[in-house]
Amino acid sequence: MTETLPPNTPQPDPAPKGEVTIEAVTHHGMGRTADGTLVPRVLPGEVVTIAADGPKIITPSPERVAPPCRHFKACGGCAMQHASDGFVEGWKAEIVRTALRAQGLDGDIAGVETSPADSRRRARLAGRRTKKGALVGFHARASDTVIEVPGCRLMLPALTALIPALERIAALAASRKGEAGLTVTDSEAGPDLHIDTDKPLTEELRLSLPEIAREAGLARLVWADEIVAELVPPVQRMGRARVVPPPGAFLQATAHGEAALLKCVRDAVAGADRIVDLFAGCGTFSLPLAERAEIHAVEGEAAMLAALDRGWRGAAGLKRVSTEARDLFRRPLLPDELKRFDAAVIDPPRAGAQAQVAALAASHIPVIAMVSCSPASFARDAKTLVEQGYDMGPITVVDQFRWSPHLELATRFTRR
Structure with a gap:
């Protein structure tokens, strides 16, 4: 599944400060200054100013690169898109x-x-109902806010293309106050979808969900612990x-x-x-x-x-x-x-x-x-x-x- 930062991940200090130098990057991907302040999306050696809306880079590291995904600043699925591949490996x-x-x-x-990039064959997305329908995406950093991620650079394109169908399903499985977990896995026969929800599986849903699965090209659709539709075995x-x-x-x-x-x-x-x-x-x-x-x-x-x-x-x-x-x-x-x-x-x-x-x-x-x-x-x-x-x-x-x-x-x- 797509990982976000753990709930107990230390959070950045939002208080405005003067220029500071980033001493190191923690194992959570947070920059650390000499006084222990944690700063997101920075690299060792960089000189930054810290404000409520995030760090401002004064002197960038030679390892800094342009993030390949336009959702990087908002989405919590990635922590190090601003760093070169060589830096991340090290x-x-x-x-x-x-x-x-x-x-x-x-x-x-x-x-x-x-x-x-674009190779994750398995991801857990969050689905939440909205006034206009539903929202499907990843959580923002250390938050329960759901961020839409069209063009995500983590998932296989076949899974990204499934998001409109997942929005239809989220409208049925989620609520305005509670979200549904949507774990989608690529298989030889098509996507395999597991829906994690507290909502009961009604007879109406048992009739409508298989049709949605067929239209979306799903191999299998599972609601909580019940297989609702298995059109083709999702072979690995x-x-x-x-x-x-x-x-x-x-x-x-x-x-x-x-x-x-x-x-x-x-x-x-x-x-x-x-x-x-x-x-x-x-x-x-x-x-x-x-x-x-x-x-x-x-x-x-x-x-x-x-x-x-x-x-x-x-x-x-x-x-x-x-x-x-x-x-x-x-x-x-x-x-x-x-x-x-x-x-x-x-x-x-x-x-x-x-x-x-x-x-x-x-x-x-x-x-x-x-x-x-x-x-x-x-x-x-x-x-x-x-x-x-x-x-x-x-x-x-x-x-x-x-x-x-x-x-x-x-x-x-x-x-x-």
Whole structure:
């Protein structure tokens, strides 16, 4: 989904000030002055004046560029469009290094893989009713105000073109006081739409929504937890397999980012014959890896494992893939369960996987490929592995959330 700054993101100081110099940029993308004042849309070394309507640049940084999207100042979906690509890459790599240093670790950054503009295949937009109809877009920075984003430079053009249809749906799903969440995902068969709303699904809506879905070219339309229309299965390609994820299932944000992460994982576990995939989801890694190895996929959501299993059974030429529905936070795979595998892949949620990583660290599994969307929880878990006898390889930073403070990363741990 399209990420905005977290609710607890420090906010800029709106009080008028004289000229100040920006000392650094925080991991949230906010400029910081010597006295700790936070300023948006600035870069290190710039001299600015701060006013209620935003910073005025007196001396710009050589890394400053013209934002490619006309909505940049108002929309909260992006934080760093005013910075060069090279600066953003270095900034994201330093976020990872800083998180590692906080745990007493040094990390070698192998490179930064940045997804191109107009490539997000999945986005969560907000829909709100208005006097004239409905408004669909992203939230303003740290606000519940909805900003229209025609010509957005994040999403695939096919998703941007869907906004007029989403406005029709928002008029039905949202209210003047409350908004509806509209998560749209590109698929081989067309957009897959999940509507997050508290409004009840009436018989009238059950009749009208499928027609809207047909006119908009949607593959599937889901209202809350009910599939209202599935005109064509919303297939996602995972290696040789074709998977239909359950509504709301996690997918990597861009095809480019997924390919970069998959390459890192494949390289890490190359030569392994038996691999356990922890937090396997719908099979992003399990199914491509099954081309060369037997896979045991473990995931807490049974519906995602069912989709993975159907994809495996419908694909040709894959080795055996077994599945296990299990809450890895409460019941991690223990060392005696891990000993039958040559390698592990782990891609936990943002909070990381302390219990499961502790079990991996206590095992003698030779290789662990770790993927993470949180440098802080990754560094904490990496410290556990290193202290228990694993060496950490070079880290690849994968920037699917272009121009935002968010990132993914992947690396290999090998048992000493």
